[in-house]
Amino acid sequence: xxxxxxxxxxxxxxxxxxLHVVFVLSPYAQAFYLSLTDWTGVAGQAHFxxxxxxxxxxxxxxFLDAVRNxxxxxxxxxxxxxxxxxxxxxxxxxxxxGGRRGIAGSGAYQxxxxxPQLLSLVVVAVLWSFxxxxxxxxxxxxxxxxxxxxxxxxxxxxxxxxxxxxxxIWSSVGFYVVLFSAAIDGIxxxxxxxxxxxxxxxxxxxxxxxxxxxxDTVQVAFVYLGIAALDAFAVVQVMTVGPGGPDGxxxxxxxxxxxxxxxxxxxxxxxxxxxxxxxxxxxxAVLALRGGRKTAAGLA
Amino acid sequence: MTLxxxxxxxxxxxxxxxxxxxxxxxxAMLAWAVxxxxxxxxxxxxxxxTDNEILNDPWSLPSTPQAGxxxxxxxxxxxxxxxxxxxxxxxxxxxxxxxxxxxxxxxLARYEFRGNRLxxxxxxxxxxxPVFLALVPLFFVVQQLGLLGTYQGLILVYAAYAVPFTVxxxxxxxxxxxxxxxxxxxxxxxxxxxxxxRVMLPMARPGLVAVAIFNFLGLWNQYLLPLVLNxxxxxxxxxxxxxxxxxxxxxxxxxxxxxxxxxxAMLPVLIAYVAFQRHIRSGMTAGAVK
Numbered sequence: 193x194x195x196x197x198x199x200x201x202x203x204x205x206x207x208x209x210x211l212h213v214v215f216v217l218s219p220y221a222q223a224f225y226l227s228l229t230d231w232t233g234v235a236g237q238a239h240f241x242x243x244x245x246x247x248x249x250x251x252x253x254x255f256l257d258a259v260r261n262x263x264x265x266x267x268x269x270x271x272x273x274x275x276x277x278x279x280x281x282x283x284x285x286x287x288x289x290g291g292r293r294g295i296a297g298s299g300a301y302q303x304x305x306x307x308p309q310l311l312s313l314v315v316v317a318v319l320w321s322f323x324x325x326x327x328x329x330x331x332x333x334x335x336x337x338x339x340x341x342x343x344x345x346x347x348x349x350x351x352x353x354x355x356x357x358x359x360x361i362w363s364s365v366g367f368y369v370v371l372f373s374a375a376i377d378g379i380x381x382x383x384x385x386x387x388x389x390x391x392x393x394x395x396x397x398x399x400x401x402x403x404x405x406x407x408d409t410v411q412v413a414f415v416y417l418g419i420a421a422l423d424a425f426a427v428v429q430v431m432t433v434g435p436g437g438p439d440g441x442x443x444x445x446x447x448x449x450x451x452x453x454x455x456x457x458x459x460x461x462x463x464x465x466x467x468x469x470x471x472x473x474x475x476x477a478v479l480a481l482r483g484g485r486k487t488a489a490g491l492a
Numbered sequence: 493m494t495l496x497x498x499x500x501x502x503x504x505x506x507x508x509x510x511x512x513x514x515x516x517x518x519x520a521m522l523a524w525a526v527x528x529x530x531x532x533x534x535x536x537x538x539x540x541x542t543d544n545e546i547l548n549d550p551w552s553l554p555s556t557p558q559a560g561x562x563x564x565x566x567x568x569x570x571x572x573x574x575x576x577x578x579x580x581x582x583x584x585x586x587x588x589x590x591x592x593x594x595x596x597x598x599x600l601a602r603y604e605f606r607g608n609r610l611x612x613x614x615x616x617x618x619x620x621x622p623v624f625l626a627l628v629p630l631f632f633v634v635q636q637l638g639l640l641g642t643y644q645g646l647i648l649v650y651a652a653y654a655v656p657f658t659v660x661x662x663x664x665x666x667x668x669x670x671x672x673x674x675x676x677x678x679x680x681x682x683x684x685x686x687x688x689x690r691v692m693l694p695m696a697r698p699g700l701v702a703v704a705i706f707n708f709l710g711l712w713n714q715y716l717l718p719l720v721l722n723x724x725x726x727x728x729x730x731x732x733x734x735x736x737x738x739x740x741x742x743x744x745x746x747x748x749x750x751x752x753x754x755x756x757a758m759l760p761v762l763i764a765y766v767a768f769q770r771h772i773r774s775g776m777t778a779g780a781v782k
Contacts, residue, residue, distance in 0.1 A: 196683055196684050197603070197684055199684075200599075200683070200684035200685055200688075201599050201603060201605065201684075203595075203685075204595040204596060204598065204599040204688075205595070205596055205599055205600075205611065207592060208592040208593070208595065208596045208615075208655055208659075209611070209614075211592065211648065211651065211652045211655065212614070212615060212618070212652060212655065212656075214633065214652070215630065215633065215634075215648060215649050215652035215653070216618050216626065216652050216653065216656070217614070217618070218629070218633065219626035219627075219628075219629035219630040219633055220618070220621055220625055220626050220629075222629035223625050223626060223628060223629050226628060226629060233632075276524070279520070280520070280521065280524055283517050283520060283521055284521070297521075298521075301521050301524075301525055302773065303766065303769050304525045304528055304529050305524065305525065305528055306765070306769070306772075306773055307528055307529065307532060307762060307765070308528060310709060310761045310762060310765050310772075311713070311758050311761065311762075312712070312713035312714075312715060312730070312731040312734075312757070313713065313715065314713075314715050314731040314732075314734055314735045315713075315731065315734065315754060315757050315758050317735075318734055318735070318738045318750075318754055319531055319532070319535055319754060319758075320531070321738065322535065322538075322751070322754075323531050323534075325550075327547070328546055328547050328548075328550050328747070329550060330530070330531060330534050330550055330551075332550075333549070333550035333551050334551070337551065362527070362528070365524070365528075366528060370773050374774075419622070422622070423622070423624075425624075425716060426715045426716070426731075429735075430735045430738065445624075446624050446716075449624055449627065450627075450719075450720075453627065453628050453631075454631075454720060459628050462627075462628055463628050463629075465624075466622070466624050466625040466626075466627065466628065467625065469622050469624050469625060470621060470622055470625045473620070473621075473622050474620070477620065
């Protein structure tokens with residue numbers, strides 16, 4: 193029996209651990225070392241250069257554009273997505289009788305809202321590159337119908353990044369509607385009824401009942417959306433001119449990393465970008481989770 | 493913005509008749525449904541139009557449906573091949589992920605031994621690292637193993653990156669299962685492996701289905717990993733092939749073929765979703781909150 197136990201455990205754990213170490217852990221660990229070298233992909237030709245790569249990052253204007261754009265995405269995409277998501281999710285519930293039952297057809301709405309979540313971001317990006325097409329796109333076709341002349345969205349330096357943001361928001365809202373809706377479902381019915389009896393209107397109920405009780409879910413949503421905003425690679429790479437253009441207007445860190453590594457062969461330099469991205473992600477997660485706990489404690 | 497406006501309005505009027513109050517609500521819900529569905533519907537309709545119709549009026553309907561667009565996309569533009577590649581890679585990776593993930597999660601959830609926690613956190617920690625960080629070394633690891641541009645290479649890498657979440661999710665699930673049935677099976681002389689495969693795995697079915705759906709969508713939609721690890725155009729997966737196509741067809745301005753390719757890429761997933769929508773939505777959201 194004892195013998196069988198260890199044999200089973202070894203058989204269950206070792207294959208997955210080998211896979212994990214070879215393809216996940218060792219690449220992560222190597223990336224930190226590579227970021228301190230000038231490696232260009234030739235075996236045995238990596239020289240230790242200390243923090244040179246990081247110093248160069250601070251002077252790389254395209255990389256700084258990328259950081260700025262990721263920062264803008266990081267602010268806009270989670271805020272707008274969560275606002276729309278919370279709005280639609282609470283409408284699904286508040287719209288009904290007693291502020292709780294859910295409006296007619298809420299099931300059908302949830303089915304439709306969820307569609308973009310199922311599509312690859314590449315599919316989404318190809319689709320929206322058609323929608324944004326200045327001549328035969330859906331958007332400018334609609335504007336033309338009401339007598340307006342639509343701009344060429346992705347070629348304009350001031351409109352390209354908002355256009356990317358809109359696509360990211362469009363593709364993620366549905367998921368968060370469903371997520372928030374499930375969280376609101378978990379709130380005891382009595383709380384809504386009590387609020388209603390006390391004469392609380394829709395907005396008060398939302399602020400005093402719904403929001404505090406779905407706070408954890410919103411916090412998780414911030415982390416997920418923040419991570420997605422720090423990525424944005426697929427949409428930018430497939431949809432924008434350049435990609436990353438016009439003139440760095442939609443450059444993101446992932447794209448810079450990809451280009452430096454797999455087009456220029458600057459593997460050490462690209463790894464430094466990867467490490468920077470890692471620390472950005474880590475900071476985001478820690479701040480979002482700690483900040484959330486602090487406010488929650490303040491309320492209690 | 494919209495949120496505070498429409499809600500504060502309903503607050504000032506204490507209890508309006510229901511139909512009156514729910515009209516703006518319905519309007520808002522409907523508006524987002526249109527914003528979501530319209531581009532998708534437009535792509536499907538456009539895939540039946542001629543190039544001229546597409547160029548002249550993006551809002552028109554096809555005068556005669558052009559099924560030839562689909563055939564052209566499937567055969568000449570290789571969407572059919574990419575589809576098959578995706579099926580092979582995602583199918584293989586999903587089986588491997590579920591098998592390994594369930595084994596690890598079960599072993600860590602139901603057995604006490606030294607290093608249990610360490611192994612668990614080793615897997616779970618990987619979920620918090622961006623894949624971009626691993627990208628450069630991963631390329632060389634796969635290259636040195638001679639797996640660049642092979643189905644096996646992609647399957648192994650996909651599985652390696654999907655196992656951590658699978659372990660994380662199923663670990664909690666196996667913990668929540670009652671132990672009596674397994675104990676009875678041990679009493680009856682079942683081996684550890686038999687208890688896992690014959691008793692615990694069937695009991696964990698709801699959890700397995702949820703995480704399998706989540707993994708399937710994640711793997712099916714994977715783009716960054718194949719872009720870097722799968723350079724051979726004959727082995728392109730669907731997302732990769734479609735991205736390449738949107739560049740090359742754009743030059744040849746075969747718009748109708750590209751719309752057809754896009755529709756082929758998105759329709760199967762959407763149809764499968766409508767069929768199993770409750771499962772899929774609950775599976776995917778459960779994954780996020782855990």
